[in-house]
Amino acid sequence: MEKQSGTTSPASLAASAAAVMPAERHLTEAWARIRGRLREEVGEVEYRAWLRQMTLAGVEGDEAVVLLPTRFLRDWVRSHYGDRLRALWQQEFPGVRRVEIRVARSGAETGVAAAKAPAGPAAAAPRPAQGSADGTATAARGGTAGGLAEALAAGPGDAARHAADARTMEWAAPLDPRFTFDSFIVGRPNEFAHACARRVAERPASPGFNPLFLYGGVGLGKTHLMHAIAWAIREMHPAKSVAYMSAEKFMYRFIAALRSQNTMEFKESLRSVDVLMIDDLQFLIGKDNTQEEFFHTFNALVDAGKQIVVSADKSPSDLSGLEDRLRTRLGCGMVADIHATTYELRLSILQAKAAAAGVPVPAKVMEFLAHKITSNVRELEGALNRLIAHANLFGRPITLEGAQEVLHDILRAHDRRVTIEEIQRRVAEHYNIRLTDMSSARRARNVARPRQVAMYLAKQLTSRSLPEIGRRFGNRDHTTVMHAVSRVAELMQQDAAFAEDVELLRRMLET
Numbered sequence: 001m002e003k004q005s006g007t008t009s010p011a012s013l014a015a016s017a018a019a020v021m022p023a024e025r026h027l028t029e030a031w032a033r034i035r036g037r038l039r040e041e042v043g044e045v046e047y048r049a050w051l052r053q054m055t056l057a058g059v060e061g062d063e064a065v066v067l068l069p070t071r072f073l074r075d076w077v078r079s080h081y082g083d084r085l086r087a088l089w090q091q092e093f094p095g096v097r098r099v100e101i102r103v104a105r106s107g108a109e110t111g112v113a114a115a116k117a118p119a120g121p122a123a124a125a126p127r128p129a130q131g132s133a134d135g136t137a138t139a140a141r142g143g144t145a146g147g148l149a150e151a152l153a154a155g156p157g158d159a160a161r162h163a164a165d166a167r168t169m170e171w172a173a174p175l176d177p178r179f180t181f182d183s184f185i186v187g188r189p190n191e192f193a194h195a196c197a198r199r200v201a202e203r204p205a206s207p208g209f210n211p212l213f214l215y216g217g218v219g220l221g222k223t224h225l226m227h228a229i230a231w232a233i234r235e236m237h238p239a240k241s242v243a244y245m246s247a248e249k250f251m252y253r254f255i256a257a258l259r260s261q262n263t264m265e266f267k268e269s270l271r272s273v274d275v276l277m278i279d280d281l282q283f284l285i286g287k288d289n290t291q292e293e294f295f296h297t298f299n300a301l302v303d304a305g306k307q308i309v310v311s312a313d314k315s316p317s318d319l320s321g322l323e324d325r326l327r328t329r330l331g332c333g334m335v336a337d338i339h340a341t342t343y344e345l346r347l348s349i350l351q352a353k354a355a356a357a358g359v360p361v362p363a364k365v366m367e368f369l370a371h372k373i374t375s376n377v378r379e380l381e382g383a384l385n386r387l388i389a390h391a392n393l394f395g396r397p398i399t400l401e402g403a404q405e406v407l408h409d410i411l412r413a414h415d416r417r418v419t420i421e422e423i424q425r426r427v428a429e430h431y432n433i434r435l436t437d438m439s440s441a442r443r444a445r446n447v448a449r450p451r452q453v454a455m456y457l458a459k460q461l462t463s464r465s466l467p468e469i470g471r472r473f474g475n476r477d478h479t480t481v482m483h484a485v486s487r488v489a490e491l492m493q494q495d496a497a498f499a500e501d502v503e504l505l506r507r508m509l510e511t
């Protein structure tokens with residue numbers, strides 16, 4: 001499509017651009033639209049990785065000339081986006097028949113038209129500062145060894161980082177700019193994992209910390225810590241290439257490589273990284289071939305003095321379903337667990353997130369949430385975000401009553417984590433009857449009424465269905481449960497003391 005060329009100075013094209021195109025302003029606007037469309041088509045990650053440094057030099061005859069800072073980028077954009085660029089140009093100006101992609105002459109400013117284009121991603125610095133909003137780093141496609149050398153030679157400024165990125169592009173998933181060490185709140189449950197993560201970021205592949213195996217329950221910060229390590233290594237060791245991906249992605253890439261009979265390339269690109277990070281390793285359970293491949297990659301990297309960081313929901317020894325030899329190797333570096341959150345940690349996280357959002361959240365509301373939403377940090381954060389969004393939307397201050405209303409579904413779901421066994425035990429204790437009477441056939445009022453209360457609470461506080469509840473109460477029919485629920489509700493209406501009793505039981509079960 002494009003003819004071969006070397007480097008070019010954009011200024012030399014300005015005159016001809018002006019001569020051919022209707023007006024420079026139109027050209028600038030068209031170029032902004034073309035880039036915008038391309039960005040929509042390829043997605044943010046790909047755009048940032050390959051296309052945002054693209055600038056317009058101008059138009060020469062029937063040819064639009066686009067500049068990129070390195071030969072590596074030029075070749076990549078040419079082969080992957082050249083046709084698309086031409087089609088988009090033709091939509092704007094049918095007279096443009098070709099798109100020429102060149103390397104900007106070293107030190108040359110961007111082209112006249114592009115220089116006047118509205119500020120956009122092309123004007124941004126090549127790499128984001130740690131934790132900046134611009135930080136969704138990395139890309140989706142890979143480079144070659146030759147391209148690497150070129151990027152290293154031609155890249156302006158932080159060439160080492162550019163080179164490291166180029167090596168890992170194929171495998172890297174985007175890093176979340178919010179997940180840094182700065183934004184990670186440390187408390188008793190996660191202090192060990194955090195200290196290990198910091199240590200690995202400071203001194204990758206040091207003895208005793210390779211591999212680093214982070215594990216813990218859902219939503220407790222494993223991914224956050226992994227990203228924080230990756231950001232910090234990029235910052236402190238810019239020449240090191242870091243590849244972060246989920247175990248799922250690892251598997252799909254491996255399968256794709258098998259299908260296209262390209263496993264050598266797969267292996268080589270993986271083994272060329274300095275730090276390999278695999279999230280949610282439990283995904284590989286039962287996937288024997290992928291496990292085997294991962295095992296070999298793991299060995300090759302560790303033997304070559306490269307760092308491996310892995311996360312999973314269980315410790316290596318509890319990951320039954322992973323091959324023994326892999327479990328053994330995973331456990332022979334540093335294994336650090338993230339425990340369930342404590343009230344204090346939840347409160348600190350809420351305080352930090354509220355402060356970061358710049359929205360005043362009363363202490364009472366945060367204490368309430370920290371008490372109520374105990375499952376994981378993700379849900380806690382989700383609840384706070386919802387409160388903040390409501391406050392912003394309606395311009396109302398956050399209050400405890402308002403929070404209870406806005407979050408009623410989340411709070412209810414949490415309340416519902418009470419088990420039927422717990423309800424039966426508490427109710428039996430309260431009315432001083434035997435636990436076995438919850439399931440017995442006895443019909444005496446002093447036994448039957450507490451049983452009905454327990455059924456009522458089971459319906460209110462758990463998500464079990466009527467037949468399920470019936471089964472847990474001595475295999476009773478669902479109509480019996482239905483009757484118990486309506487009878488208790490009716491009695492509560494009629495008898496304030498009884499209602500208070502049931503409410504007290506409910507509160508005890510909820511806390």
Ligand SMILES: Nc1ncnc2c1ncn2[C@@H]1O[C@H](COP(=O)(O)OP(=O)(O)OP(=O)(O)O)[C@@H](O)[C@H]1O
Pocket residue numbers: 179183184185186190216217218219220221222223224225280313349377378381
């Ligand atoms: N200690 C912490 N400080 C600040 N934010 C945290 C902390 N722990 C978790 N979070 C936040 O909670 C959310 C969930 O965390 P993350 O995705 O890292 O959990 P995870 O353990 O990887 O979960 P999963 O098991 O689902 O993969 C994220 O938004 C993260 O920033």
